[in-house]
Amino acid sequence: MATAGPAAAARHHEGEGTYVESRSGTAVSGPAPAEPVSVPALLARARTLCTPPLRAAVAGLVAPMDTVAAYHFGWIDRDGTPVSGDSGKAVRPALAVLSAQAVGAPAQAGVPGGVAVELVHNFSLLHDDLMDGDETRRHRATAWTVFGPAQAILVGDALATLGTEVLLDAAVSGGADAVDAARAVRLLTTATRRLIDGQAQDLSFEHRDVVTVEECLEMEGNKTGALLAAASAVGAVLAGADDRVADALQRYGHHLGLAFQAVDDLLGIWGATEVTGKPHWGDLRQRKKSLPVAAALAEGGAASRRLAAQLADPQGRGEESEQVLAARAALIEEAGGRAWTQGEARRQHKTALAALDEVPMADAVREHFVALAEFVVVRER
Amino acid sequence: MATAGPAAAARHHEGEGTYVESRSGTAVSGPAPAEPVSVPALLARARTLCTPPLRAAVAGLVAPMDTVAAYHFGWIDRDGTPVSGDSGKAVRPALAVLSAQAVGAPAQAGVPGGVAVELVHNFSLLHDDLMDGDETRRHRATAWTVFGPAQAILVGDALATLGTEVLLDAAVSGGADAVDAARAVRLLTTATRRLIDGQAQDLSFEHRDVVTVEECLEMEGNKTGALLAAASAVGAVLAGADDRVADALQRYGHHLGLAFQAVDDLLGIWGATEVTGKPHWGDLRQRKKSLPVAAALAEGGAASRRLAAQLADPQGRGEESEQVLAARAALIEEAGGRAWTQGEARRQHKTALAALDEVPMADAVREHFVALAEFVVVRER
Numbered sequence: 001m002a003t004a005g006p007a008a009a010a011r012h013h014e015g016e017g018t019y020v021e022s023r024s025g026t027a028v029s030g031p032a033p034a035e036p037v038s039v040p041a042l043l044a045r046a047r048t049l050c051t052p053p054l055r056a057a058v059a060g061l062v063a064p065m066d067t068v069a070a071y072h073f074g075w076i077d078r079d080g081t082p083v084s085g086d087s088g089k090a091v092r093p094a095l096a097v098l099s100a101q102a103v104g105a106p107a108q109a110g111v112p113g114g115v116a117v118e119l120v121h122n123f124s125l126l127h128d129d130l131m132d133g134d135e136t137r138r139h140r141a142t143a144w145t146v147f148g149p150a151q152a153i154l155v156g157d158a159l160a161t162l163g164t165e166v167l168l169d170a171a172v173s174g175g176a177d178a179v180d181a182a183r184a185v186r187l188l189t190t191a192t193r194r195l196i197d198g199q200a201q202d203l204s205f206e207h208r209d210v211v212t213v214e215e216c217l218e219m220e221g222n223k224t225g226a227l228l229a230a231a232s233a234v235g236a237v238l239a240g241a242d243d244r245v246a247d248a249l250q251r252y253g254h255h256l257g258l259a260f261q262a263v264d265d266l267l268g269i270w271g272a273t274e275v276t277g278k279p280h281w282g283d284l285r286q287r288k289k290s291l292p293v294a295a296a297l298a299e300g301g302a303a304s305r306r307l308a309a310q311l312a313d314p315q316g317r318g319e320e321s322e323q324v325l326a327a328r329a330a331l332i333e334e335a336g337g338r339a340w341t342q343g344e345a346r347r348q349h350k351t352a353l354a355a356l357d358e359v360p361m362a363d364a365v366r367e368h369f370v371a372l373a374e375f376v377v378v379r380e381r
Numbered sequence: 382m383a384t385a386g387p388a389a390a391a392r393h394h395e396g397e398g399t400y401v402e403s404r405s406g407t408a409v410s411g412p413a414p415a416e417p418v419s420v421p422a423l424l425a426r427a428r429t430l431c432t433p434p435l436r437a438a439v440a441g442l443v444a445p446m447d448t449v450a451a452y453h454f455g456w457i458d459r460d461g462t463p464v465s466g467d468s469g470k471a472v473r474p475a476l477a478v479l480s481a482q483a484v485g486a487p488a489q490a491g492v493p494g495g496v497a498v499e500l501v502h503n504f505s506l507l508h509d510d511l512m513d514g515d516e517t518r519r520h521r522a523t524a525w526t527v528f529g530p531a532q533a534i535l536v537g538d539a540l541a542t543l544g545t546e547v548l549l550d551a552a553v554s555g556g557a558d559a560v561d562a563a564r565a566v567r568l569l570t571t572a573t574r575r576l577i578d579g580q581a582q583d584l585s586f587e588h589r590d591v592v593t594v595e596e597c598l599e600m601e602g603n604k605t606g607a608l609l610a611a612a613s614a615v616g617a618v619l620a621g622a623d624d625r626v627a628d629a630l631q632r633y634g635h636h637l638g639l640a641f642q643a644v645d646d647l648l649g650i651w652g653a654t655e656v657t658g659k660p661h662w663g664d665l666r667q668r669k670k671s672l673p674v675a676a677a678l679a680e681g682g683a684a685s686r687r688l689a690a691q692l693a694d695p696q697g698r699g700e701e702s703e704q705v706l707a708a709r710a711a712l713i714e715e716a717g718g719r720a721w722t723q724g725e726a727r728r729q730h731k732t733a734l735a736a737l738d739e740v741p742m743a744d745a746v747r748e749h750f751v752a753l754a755e756f757v758v759v760r761e762r
Contacts, residue, residue, distance in 0.1 A: 130534065
């Protein structure tokens, strides 16, 4: 991993996930905080604030949708027994809560936004897992495999709708202004539509041998950037932020999403299965048009041309051996796809932090945004 | 059909659909208008007003969702050739437009509401057809059978989201107040959640032998009443109606929806296939827990008990012959299920008109609401 600094290399084993330098390696923006920000504490705070209203919203669903949703969120197992499992990282709720603090409001003002983006995120997971035929997520059987496709469709629909209701309720009982609640609904609805656009593009890519880097970035901007953009601004909007601030926070989230997705694409090929919870070489087996593949195909050299020939060959599609897939991963790396995507994650990370600099906010809040961004791009799963 | 007046009998053939008296037979409310209201003209006006913005919204979807949606709406065939087919009755857009006029606003003020309810209605059709495994709708192959389940899920999601966007846009470019647009979004979102609740209840009924009349009415209130309630008030809300007026208009739509669904349940058993476009005895073949069945089971006499025994018998489920199903329909009628449901349609129709009487409005507008209500309950498909 030629691009990783020594500090990062010391923290992570080769091939297990350090795709961009950690902040200690490069100091991307501003002076280092006196005390390091604890991202786990930030995420735990977001969960403490957002999980109770999230669970209350989900508990209000008509049976058996409440059970299906609780299973999907990792709160119960398939027999209904409560479990304290992995409910996801809570990055989106943490951003929503921080965005309220960015404009001087209490963290609490961002909570309806955090709950709403988490609901929309999980709507898209439920539907995407079914559409993509994915059978596991976070080391567990996906909801559609346990409760059937109809329940996955229905509960996804219900969560998306609840997201809007939670934001509208923020104006009724949460202290938000009615017009600000409507602006937050607009933010979330636009993000939801772009999520759907991104999934449509992703599905359409399956029928093609080649996807350009630009097309791939557009798809990922919709599928991942849009909701992180909404998460990074929704709390501020609920607290009455003006459009200029909301726009800058959205740009931070959008570019953070693109950085996140670049890392995800790297993990989809080179991530350790036991850490990511995803099948080994899964993205290559599905011939997914991710950024490393698109970048490798665009490079045009010998390895790039061999990769293109392999991907154009319908033979063996979906049945390739581990060896064939490992060789393909090496080909992508040889054609520069891995390095380009690592660079892209760094560039998007930097652009996100630059957008943040446009918004005046308390130093402590800014440091939290910076720490979350680093957490998103320096990760193993 | 003992309950139908002579005028209605003259207009409809026995067994083809007259389930409640036509207005000329019973004069349910107020004096007869000097000139009969032309419902086809009302519906045509709603289509003229709402179809262009509806098509514009759908055309903005990312490919291939635009094509899938256009097929679903009946605007193109599966090869993409434009067709002028049956796009549905446009009752919901007609109600939305009328509801703006009810508060003295121009019909145009209700158009975003008409477009939005039509989008949400078609979201639910796309998803319900897939969940229910229905292969035809309006005499055509359902979208999921033509484009696959993933596209049906995705396009349904997109239409639901577009519905909210169209209402929010009404505040940006349609002249609506931002707070009124947010109230309209709330109205539509609540209706969407209840639609989903209703579908969840409908699906859960499939696993049961007996459903009470009350449970059936609750399910139908969610699945059909909620969106007709929203349609009947959304234009008024966009035009700034107060809560009292919006509430009365919603009650009109809710009870109209229950009347509509009672008629639908009757048509699902006794409707003529060539008119409804649905398979003969389809509801009985699926052992659907519709109102006539629930009412017949509640009656408790000899025919009712024989019906209960048949429905509790897992043998032959889904494979019953035409003769067996015809005998079952006769049993439901003998146990009073048909007559009770006809009466229920009349009662709900009457309650809807009573709610309408609470709202002061121009006579011409009221007559249109009354005519639409009669159209909904006196129909063959």
